[in-house]
Amino acid sequence: MTYDGLGLAEFDALPEAEANAALLVCCSSPEWARALVAGRPYPNVDALFERADAVLAELSEAEIDRTLDGHPRIGARPDTAASAREQAGVARAEDAVREGLAEGNLAYERKFGHIYLVCATGKSADELLELLTARLGNDPETERRIMRTELAKINRIRLARLLGDGE
Known part of the structure; x- marks a missing residue:
């Protein structure tokens, strides 16, 4: 429902x-x-x-x-209508950006032990990849705080x- x-x-x-x-x-x-x-x-x-x-x-x-x-990975196939709406900017992304998101997601998960979570609404795939790349430089405590804010x-x-x- x-x-x-x-x-x-x-x-x-x-x-x-x-x-x-x-x-x-x-x-x-x-x-x-x-x-x-x-x-x-x-x-x-x-x-x-x-x-x-x-x-x-x-x-x-x-x-x-x-x-x-x-929450699905950014760039992965959304599993809910909400995620599909929120990640609409990724649907039109070039293959190189999609690959960058996939690689970045894996690097992020290895470093922080959880998925990269960002409020994707209104953001392009390029913007999401840029944010992901920047956030990989954070320490775990800072990243948890940012992730809670995004949530x-x-x-x-x-x-x-x-x-x-x-x-």
């Missing part, structure tokens, strides 16, 4: 299991989804976004790793779409 365009009042009124399911499409962390469901009703969308960011900031590293499992951006985009405020 798709929940896009629900509106905040409708989201707040969903049965708990349905609200959880809708949120798991946005972010694959069960802890994150449960915490957001428990915070209902929300007075406005900004309050939901703030709660989403706060809960994400408090998730354990193990839960963040679980969340990363819900928060993705969550907000997906929540906005869920509530009907997305593109």
Whole structure:
């Protein structure tokens, strides 16, 4: 079932299991989804976004790793409609850029032990490869912090779409 365009009042009124399911499409962390469901009703969308960011900031590293499992590699075949929309800029990429992304993804995973996560919405494949290359120079602590920030951006985009405020 798709929940896009629900509106905040409708989201707040969903049965708990349905609200959880809708949120798991946005972010694959069960802890994150449960915490957001428990915070209902929300007075406005900004309050939901703030709660989403706060809960994400408090998730354990193990839960963040679980969340990363819900995202395909940048440049790989997207496994959800959300990922396909977000990585639309890669669909038109030249073979050399796709190869660069594939190689960069592997180097990133070897160095950091998890997938390269970036908010890809509105970015070209060239931009995504440039960001990947730059982030390979980060230390693990810096990279975890950046990855959490990127995850928060993705969550907000997906929540906005869920509530009907997305593109």
